[in-house]
Amino acid sequence: MTTIHRKASPAFLLGGDLPVARMGFGAMRLPAREIAGPANDPETSAAVLRRAVELGVNHIDTAWFYFHGGLSANDLIRRTLHPYPEDLVLAAKVGPVRNPDGSWGAPAGPRELAAGVHRTLNELGRDRLDLVYLRLQPDEDGSLAERFGALAALRDEGLIRHLGLSNTTTExxxxxxxIAPVTAVQNQYGLFHRQDPAVLDACTRQGIAFVPFFSLETLGRPEPADPLNRIAARHGVSPARIKLAWTMAQSPVVLPIPGTSSVAHLEDNIAAAGLRLAKGDLAELATVPH
Ligand SMILES: NC(=O)c1ccc[n+]([C@@H]2O[C@H](COP(=O)([O-])OP(=O)(O)OC[C@H]3O[C@@H](n4cnc5c(N)ncnc54)[C@H](OP(=O)(O)O)[C@@H]3O)[C@@H](O)[C@H]2O)c1
Incomplete structure (x- = not known):
C-alpha cells in the first residue's frame, strides 16, 4: 500500500531537500473533530496516524495550539509515531496564542513565537523542526518583518530547517x-474557495510548496445535481476524493493536508492522489460557483 501511495503521489522536494508524498495529513482534527469538542477517543486518533504513515504519508501538518482538554495533536503524534520514520516531515505553525482553557489570546509577538517553537520541539520530541509557518491572522495588513525575522533567527540557530507563511498575500x-527563503505557503484553498489565484501562481512560478487548508470544505456540501456529485458518481468515488484530486490538478506544487479523525476517510483521501481527472471533468468543475 505504501508503494501504491508513493507511486500515485510522487514526491515533491520540499525546500529542495525533503522529499514528501504530495498527499499529506492535517492533524488539527485528531484531539477533537470540532474545536469545541467533544474529545476524540485517543486510540482512534492514534489508529488514523498509524494508518497514514503505513499508507505512505510523510508530511503531517500540526500546531501546538491543536488541543482539546488534555489531548493535543503533538502529544498524539509523538506517542504514536516516535521514534519517527526517517523520512517523516512534521510541519508546525506558530502565530496564534491559545490559553490552557482553549480560549484564544492576542496574536503572538516575537517572544511568544519563540516560545511556540520551543514548546513544539519539546512536545514532538525533536531537536529541529522541519518546517515552521508564521501563521498570520487572515486579512491582517501590518508588517511581518519583526515576527518573520524572529523565526529566521531561530532557523539560523539550527532549531528550524525551513520557514513557511500561512494566510499570506503575495505582498x-x-x-x-x-528576510529569509520561504519554502511553503499554507492558505485556504479548495474547489469552492478559489479567490486570489495570485498566491498559488506565485508559488507555482517559484517552486514553493502550496499547502491548501479546508480543501474538503465539508460545511458547504452542494446539491446532488451539481457537477461535483455528478463527476463523483461517474468515477464511482466520493465527492471528497474529487475535491482533493481537483486541488492537486491545479498545480504540481499543491500538497493537500486533508484532516480527519476517521480511518475510512483517511483511506479515501489518500486514494485521491491516484485519481486523475479528465480534461472534461476539470472543465465541468470549473463551472462550480466559488
Ligand atoms: N493555517 C491555518 O490557518 C489552518 C486553519 C485550519 C486548518 N489548518 C490545517 O489544515 C488541515 C485541514 O483542515 P481541516 O481538517 O479543518 O479541513 P478539511 O481537510 O477541509 O476537512 C476536514 C473535515 O472533513 C471531514 N472529512 C475528511 N475526510 C473526509 C472524507 N473522505 N469524506 C467526508 N468527510 C471527510 C472531516 O470529518 P471526519 O473527521 O469525520 O473525517 C472534517 O470534518 C488541518 O488539519 C490543519 O492541519 C490550517
Missing part, C-alpha cells in the same frame, strides 16, 4: 522573502 510573501 506579504515578497516581504518575508526579503
Amino acid at each position: 506579504q510573501l515578497a516581504q518575508a522573502q526579503r
